[in-house]
Amino acid sequence: MNYPLLRTIDSPADLRRLPRTELVKLAGELRAYVLDTLSNSKVGGHLGSNLGTVELTVALHYVFNTPEDRLVWDVGHQTYPHKVLTGRREQLATIRHLGGISGFPRRDESPYDTFGTGHSSTSISAAHGMAMAAKIKGEDRRAVAIIGDGSMTAGMAFEALNNAGVPHGGLLGNMLVILNDNDMSISPPVGALNKYLARLMSGNFYSSAREGAKSVLKNTPLYEFARRFEEHTKGMVVPGTIFEEFGFNYVGPIDGHDLDALIPTLENLRAKKGPQFLHVVTKKGQGYKLAEADPVKYHAAPGKFDPAVGFVKSTTPAKTTFTQIFGEWLCDMAEQDLRLVGITPAMREGSGMVDFHKRFPTRYHDVGIAEQHAVTFAAGLACEGLKPVVAIYSTFLQRAYDQLIHDVALQNLPVVFALDRAGLVGADGATHAGNYDIAFTRCIPNMALLTPADENECRQALFTAYQHKGPVTVRYPRGAGAGVAVEKEMTALAWGKGEIRRESGKPQARSAQEAPRIAILSFGTLLYTAMQAAEQLDATVANMRFVKPLDHAMVAELARTHDAFVTLEDGCVMGGAGSAVMEAMQAAGFNLPVLQLGLPDEYIEHGDVPSLMASLGLDASGIEQSILKRFGARPSLVRPAANQ
Numbered sequence: 001m002n003y004p005l006l007r008t009i010d011s012p013a014d015l016r017r018l019p020r021t022e023l024v025k026l027a028g029e030l031r032a033y034v035l036d037t038l039s040n041s042k043v044g045g046h047l048g049s050n051l052g053t054v055e056l057t058v059a060l061h062y063v064f065n066t067p068e069d070r071l072v073w074d075v076g077h078q079t080y081p082h083k084v085l086t087g088r089r090e091q092l093a094t095i096r097h098l099g100g101i102s103g104f105p106r107r108d109e110s111p112y113d114t115f116g117t118g119h120s121s122t123s124i125s126a127a128h129g130m131a132m133a134a135k136i137k138g139e140d141r142r143a144v145a146i147i148g149d150g151s152m153t154a155g156m157a158f159e160a161l162n163n164a165g166v167p168h169g170g171l172l173g174n175m176l177v178i179l180n181d182n183d184m185s186i187s188p189p190v191g192a193l194n195k196y197l198a199r200l201m202s203g204n205f206y207s208s209a210r211e212g213a214k215s216v217l218k219n220t221p222l223y224e225f226a227r228r229f230e231e232h233t234k235g236m237v238v239p240g241t242i243f244e245e246f247g248f249n250y251v252g253p254i255d256g257h258d259l260d261a262l263i264p265t266l267e268n269l270r271a272k273k274g275p276q277f278l279h280v281v282t283k284k285g286q287g288y289k290l291a292e293a294d295p296v297k298y299h300a301a302p303g304k305f306d307p308a309v310g311f312v313k314s315t316t317p318a319k320t321t322f323t324q325i326f327g328e329w330l331c332d333m334a335e336q337d338l339r340l341v342g343i344t345p346a347m348r349e350g351s352g353m354v355d356f357h358k359r360f361p362t363r364y365h366d367v368g369i370a371e372q373h374a375v376t377f378a379a380g381l382a383c384e385g386l387k388p389v390v391a392i393y394s395t396f397l398q399r400a401y402d403q404l405i406h407d408v409a410l411q412n413l414p415v416v417f418a419l420d421r422a423g424l425v426g427a428d429g430a431t432h433a434g435n436y437d438i439a440f441t442r443c444i445p446n447m448a449l450l451t452p453a454d455e456n457e458c459r460q461a462l463f464t465a466y467q468h469k470g471p472v473t474v475r476y477p478r479g480a481g482a483g484v485a486v487e488k489e490m491t492a493l494a495w496g497k498g499e500i501r502r503e504s505g506k507p508q509a510r511s512a513q514e515a516p517r518i519a520i521l522s523f524g525t526l527l528y529t530a531m532q533a534a535e536q537l538d539a540t541v542a543n544m545r546f547v548k549p550l551d552h553a554m555v556a557e558l559a560r561t562h563d564a565f566v567t568l569e570d571g572c573v574m575g576g577a578g579s580a581v582m583e584a585m586q587a588a589g590f591n592l593p594v595l596q597l598g599l600p601d602e603y604i605e606h607g608d609v610p611s612l613m614a615s616l617g618l619d620a621s622g623i624e625q626s627i628l629k630r631f632g633a634r635p636s637l638v639r640p641a642a643n644q
């Protein structure tokens with residue numbers, strides 16, 4: 001297909017020049033273009049959500065004067081049609097690739113991307129800010145938040161509704177919230193809000209509420225308006241929905257794939273002042289049968305697929321991921337201990353909890369996109385003697401920092417945090433990278449933090465953490481590790497102890513005359529990369545295993561027997577595990593030179609992880625080069641007094 005109409009659209013201004021009658025054709029081409037481009041991509045993308053927002057995107061750019069009117073997409077994983085219509089048609093093929101466009105909206109990518117996202121449930125707050133700014137500055141424009149039913153479950157969305165629906169200093173923002181209700185989160189949606197929306201969609205709520213509204217409004221001008229508006233838009237005006245109670249004018253639900261319903265409704269709403277709320281109903285994966293039938297599988301396409309047959313199974317056997325190691329451990333542990341409760345904030349598949357859900361349905365809790373609640377809920381369970389395991393991505397735990405400190409750690413409650421997606425995550429990029437958890441958890445009193453180096457150690461670390469009597473985090477990355485065989489038997493690791501994996505030869509045995517004796521203190525899965533680099537340098541390698549409690553005895557012993565330290569971690573250098581080593585050395589009176597290797601003080605773009613790590617000097621040769629550059633050329637290194 002060569003997309004004759006779509007090829008004429010280089011900006012929303014081109015779209016707005018089209019006659020209305022052409023829009024259905026355009027939407028068809030746009031959907032086919034997104035599907036085709038993603039199927040040829042090697043890195044995949046959020047297929048289902050994007051196929052579901054094609055008509056909505058066309059209608060929004062047709063009716064609103066973008067970018068003057070602000071569109072704020074929640075999460076932003078559904079913005080591929082938006083990117084295509086806003087001048088990035090040809091770049092779609094590069095989406096999520098190293099050097100390509102982002103899979104999420106980015107202010108530095110386009111003026112049409114009015115707000116950067118990736119994490120959910122921020123759109124109403126941001127759009128409210130923009131709408132209020134327009135009021136304060138006396139500008140006549142609109143702000144539109146487009147939020148999914150899954151993202152709507154987060155507390156933050158309700159904090160924003162609560163704030164945006166009432167005037168402040170006499171000012172009420174001209175904003176529209178569009179609830180894009182496809183009755184799906186990544187997995188099937190959960191909770192009371194979902195049930196409420198289902199009632200709204202079923203029509204039962206409507207018919208009774210509409211009849212109620214009619215009798216209330218009868219003989220008022222509003223009734224006539226409501227009647228005409230309803231006829232005109234195929235939507236309905238229903239006072240009394242929860243959104244009305246928040247101060248919004250609720251309209252809907254309308255069919256989000258029907259441009260004849262969407263466009264007049266949006267035109268009407270654009271003309272209205274104050275907080276408006278439109279409920280649209282869409283289908284995840286719309287127009288692609290396989291995705292419609294299995295929206296969970298097609299939430300994100302994992303890479304190249306054939307549109308005719310869907311995902312093609314790779315012929316090379318897949319490596320076991322850390323996520324799978326966690327999922328298996330969780331089931332094994334749950335079998336042994338009836339007190340175990342597993343919690344996920346809406347990431348059942350991504351966190352490896354599908355089997356646990358099937359096998360232990362009463363002990364499985366998907367709390368929705370509600371990280372803060374997930375953590376405090378776990379605290380409550382722990383207070384009553386249960387053993388909660390919160391499976392959470394590193395990046396999403398950021399949402400629940402206060403809960404981690406105030407509700408869990410301060411009360412020293414035994415909650416296990418299984419922290420997936422630690423370090424760089426690849427195609428999702430900076431919004432999803434788990435770069436900060438070491439730095440932000442290790443400073444919390446009572447918190448322990450384990451950084452297993454491989455698959456087997458991950459299982460044993462989880463078991464060790466589970467035995468611990470206080471809050472503890474086990475962090476592991478996205479994907480597979482070194483491929484170390486996993487022992488079924490679970491054995492606790494020595495608490496707060498590292499291990500030496502490689503010992504450097506004695507100074508006289510080493511070739512370079514004055515070369516310093518180097519110890520690499522590695523935290524996490526970079527251990528195997530460190531081992532490669534160490535071979536070339538004849539360095540000692542310690543697998544530290546624990547960031548907290550840190551193995552102070554090992555640090556001291558290594559400091560006594562080496563001339564220089566290299567610390568290595570796949571987290572931010574600033575405040576990270578290397579900083580913990582520095583603090584320990586300072587406290588013990590050592591002043592060895594230390595090279596801290598890890599993630600720099602900048603946001604790392606999307607791309608494949610090996611390339612990114614190489615570009616950051618965190619592959620074996622990069623590590624070797626950094627060490628040589630820092631220590632290799634030095635004529636001598638004076639051992640500190642404390643060592644003598």
Ligand SMILES: Cc1ncc(C[n+]2csc(CCOP(=O)(O)OP(=O)(O)O)c2C)c(N)n1
Pocket residue numbers: 049075077078118119120121147148149150151152182184185186284345346347369371396399
């Ligand atoms: C704070 C946060 N938690 C979890 C996620 C992971 N996540 C991304 S999309 C998504 C589902 C969102 O559902 P919905 O808003 O209904 O959009 P849909 O995928 O149905 O289009 C989840 C849980 C996230 N991006 N941000």
Ligand SMILES: CC(=O)[C@@H](O)[C@H](O)COP(=O)(O)O
Pocket residue numbers: 046075077118186300350421425428478
């Ligand atoms: C948009 C979002 O937040 C999720 O869909 C995320 O992209 C999933 O990431 P994983 O593929 O690592 O599970």
Ligand SMILES: [Mg+2]
Pocket residue numbers: 148149150151180181182183184185
């Ligand atoms: Mg949804």
